Amino acid sequence: MKIVVLVKEVPDSYGERKLNLTTGLADREASEKVLDEITGRAVEAAVSYAESADEVEIALLSMGPESAESTLRKTLAMGGDSAHHVVDEALLGADLTLTAQVLAAAVQKIGFDLVIAGDASSDGAGGLLPAMVAEQLGVAHATSLDSLQISAEAVTGERAGYGGTVSVQAQLPAVVSVTERLPDPRFPGFKGIMQAKKKPLETYSLADLGVDASADVPRSIMLSVSQTPARTAGEKITDEGDAGKRLAEYLIEKKVV
Amino acid sequence: MAEQNVLVFLPVLPSGELVGSAAGLLGAAAQLGTPVGVLVAGAGQGQAAAQAAGELGAAKVYLTENDDAPTTLTAPALEAVAAAWEATDPEAVLVPNDIDGRDIAARLAVRTSSAVAADAVGVHRDAEGVVAEHSVYGSAFTTESAPTHGALIITLREGAVEARAEAAQPEVITLDAAQPKSAAAVITGFAENVEASSRPDLRSAKIVVSGGRGLGSKEGFGLAEQLADALGAGLGASRAAVDAGYAPYSLQVGQTGVSVAPDLYIALGISGAVQHQAGMQTAKTIVAINKDPEAPIFDIADFGIVGDAFEVVPQLIETIKAKAQ
Ligand SMILES: Cc1cc2nc3c(=O)[nH]c(=O)nc-3n(C[C@H](O)[C@H](O)[C@H](O)COP(=O)(O)OP(=O)(O)OC[C@H]3O[C@@H](n4cnc5c(N)ncnc54)[C@H](O)[C@@H]3O)c2cc1C
Numbered sequence: 032m033k034i035v036v037l038v039k040e041v042p043d044s045y046g047e048r049k050l051n052l053t054t055g056l057a058d059r060e061a062s063e064k065v066l067d068e069i070t071g072r073a074v075e076a077a078v079s080y081a082e083s084a085d086e087v088e089i090a091l092l093s094m095g096p097e098s099a100e101s102t103l104r105k106t107l108a109m110g111g112d113s114a115h116h117v118v119d120e121a122l123l124g125a126d127l128t129l130t131a132q133v134l135a136a137a138v139q140k141i142g143f144d145l146v147i148a149g150d151a152s153s154d155g156a157g158g159l160l161p162a163m164v165a166e167q168l169g170v171a172h173a174t175s176l177d178s179l180q181i182s183a184e185a186v187t188g189e190r191a192g193y194g195g196t197v198s199v200q201a202q203l204p205a206v207v208s209v210t211e212r213l214p215d216p217r218f219p220g221f222k223g224i225m226q227a228k229k230k231p232l233e234t235y236s237l238a239d240l241g242v243d244a245s246a247d248v249p250r251s252i253m254l255s256v257s258q259t260p261a262r263t264a265g266e267k268i269t270d271e272g273d274a275g276k277r278l279a280e281y282l283i284e285k286k287v288v
Numbered sequence: 289m290a291e292q293n294v295l296v297f298l299p300v301l302p303s304g305e306l307v308g309s310a311a312g313l314l315g316a317a318a319q320l321g322t323p324v325g326v327l328v329a330g331a332g333q334g335q336a337a338a339q340a341a342g343e344l345g346a347a348k349v350y351l352t353e354n355d356d357a358p359t360t361l362t363a364p365a366l367e368a369v370a371a372a373w374e375a376t377d378p379e380a381v382l383v384p385n386d387i388d389g390r391d392i393a394a395r396l397a398v399r400t401s402s403a404v405a406a407d408a409v410g411v412h413r414d415a416e417g418v419v420a421e422h423s424v425y426g427s428a429f430t431t432e433s434a435p436t437h438g439a440l441i442i443t444l445r446e447g448a449v450e451a452r453a454e455a456a457q458p459e460v461i462t463l464d465a466a467q468p469k470s471a472a473a474v475i476t477g478f479a480e481n482v483e484a485s486s487r488p489d490l491r492s493a494k495i496v497v498s499g500g501r502g503l504g505s506k507e508g509f510g511l512a513e514q515l516a517d518a519l520g521a522g523l524g525a526s527r528a529a530v531d532a533g534y535a536p537y538s539l540q541v542g543q544t545g546v547s548v549a550p551d552l553y554i555a556l557g558i559s560g561a562v563q564h565q566a567g568m569q570t571a572k573t574i575v576a577i578n579k580d581p582e583a584p585i586f587d588i589a590d591f592g593i594v595g596d597a598f599e600v601v602p603q604l605i606e607t608i609k610a611k612a613q
């Protein structure tokens with residue numbers, strides 16, 4: 032079985048994150064790049080399945096700037112057999128539709144039985160990409176899974192639905208996305224880091240994938256970007272036995288209760 | 289020019305009621321054009337749900353009734369929205385930014401080759417057409433997006449739009465359930481949530497009380513529940529509280545949980561990590577109770593109390609109850 036994991040590099044949410052106020056794009060200089068947290072869980076799900084089953088091959092795929100290569104290498108240290116990096120100037124500021132088209136084309140090229148992604152990354156949090164890739168590939172999706180079981184023929188799991196929890200099953204080939212309810216990713220050991228250096232890492236341009244970023248199809252464009260004024264601290268008191276009363280008075284005065 | 293159609297996917301709960309996000313979705317749609325609801329309901333539930341959609345502003349409703357509980361994931365709703373799209377040639381499609389809504393938006397966008405606006409917090413119209421407003425990086429930035437051409441498919445953050453549409457007497461058009469056009473996963477089971485309380489939904493509540501790891505135990509977390517009930521508030525939690533098992537994941541507020549924007553947010557025993565702030569810092573008034581005077585939550589709190597939540601909160605509840613009498 033061949034599993035492709037969608038890997039995303041994001042600005043570290045612990046640090047300051049900025050948008051360029053002219054282009055509206057992420058200011059890449061402003062923050063540290065890290066592997067998206069939920070992506071790490073997606074990789075873990077693939078790697079732990081590969082350890083329990085025969086003949087499982089894992090390909091890690093990322094679309095992103097040059098810097099994504101080091102994130103892919105770090106991710107390879109957790110496990111996986113190969114890495115695939117789509118990098119092309121024309122992808123700067125790519126919208127969701129184009130990104131999904133590119134990732135689907137790369138997944139096709141690599142070959143797949145199962146695609147695993149995180150359900151929403153910490154920077155964009157669109158949460159749309161996995162199902163868009165599924166539609167592009169013409170296969171079933173099972174997104175935002177809080178639990179995941181993989182077998183040679185199918186995937187099963189549970190996810191939140193309207194008014195309850197839904198159990199789902201998809202025959203392979205399929206695309207799944209997982210939530211942060213899945214197990215934590217492992218720390219790559221020294222051995223993993225050494226092995227990762229020798230694993231193949233292939234790069235692709237848009238031409239390699241046969242995708243035209245300037246095709247005349249509807250795109251989402253950013254019209255404006257502005258910085259929201261930071262919130263400031265208001266009144267702060269130390270409890271001297273009457274803070275509950277004082278808070279009640281504050282809330283009543285503000286007419287919020 | 290005639291008003292443009294705006295399709296709105298309105299999820300129906302197993303009980304037959306519309307989900308809480310319906311009012312905001314129709315309110316947003318009315319800011320853009322004529323709200324046209326798309327409903328997929330259980331047998332016998334459709335007409336009542338369509339009327340409810342009308343009360344919230346739907347001028348027209350495309351209704352599909354299923355005899356049995358759905359057995360395929362996303363497909364019934366997706367095909368209903370796609371059929372309504374064919375019939376109405378909409379200028380925009382609004383779906384809730386929840387798991388099912390995102391799946392519908394994603395597949396529809398690829399199928400119709402349309403631009404998408406994910407996690408919008410508002411919508412408006414300019415000279416060129418539909419514009420979606422977004423709040424980025426935990427609301428540190430505000431952006432606006434629009435399609436180069438064609439309809440815009442929008443996933444709308446729950447609770448973000450306060451505008452409400454005027455009630456309408458909807459024209460109801462019945463659609464037959466369509467065969468799925470894409471491969472789909474099957475639904476093998478459904479466990480209905482057993483909600484013990486009648487607390488308002490976290491996403492749309494005017495007041496939210498959240499508890500953190502500082503409440504120390506599942507029993508301690510009961511303090512947040514008591515305050516929520518005294519105030520008629522929705523209940524939330526930090527990730528640390530969820531991880532410790534004090535509260536279910538569905539209550540997690542923050543970057544990887546729910547984003548809320550209530551009139552009042554009260555944080556009990558929550559330190560205020562950036563990832564938590566990302567989900568609540570657009571609340572109108574923020575109150576924090578924390579033992580640690582250095583906790584970052586105080587940087588964004590309008591009223592901060594350095595103290596023990598277990599001493600402050602009971603007094604707060606008592607005082608409010610006394611005032612109410
Ligand atoms: C990628 C990523 C995504 C994340 N997403 C989220 C998210 O969506 N939501 C989220 O909440 N977190 C998220 N986190 C986790 C976040 O970084 C924090 O770890 C978490 O918010 C801490 O929760 P807490 O404030 O309850 O716990 P702590 O940080 O442990 O704080 C507990 C607080 O309680 C106070 N306290 C203790 N006893 C009392 C008492 N008796 N009375 C009053 N105060 C008391 C302490 O002083 C302390 O400040 C994310 C982290 C990462 C890396």
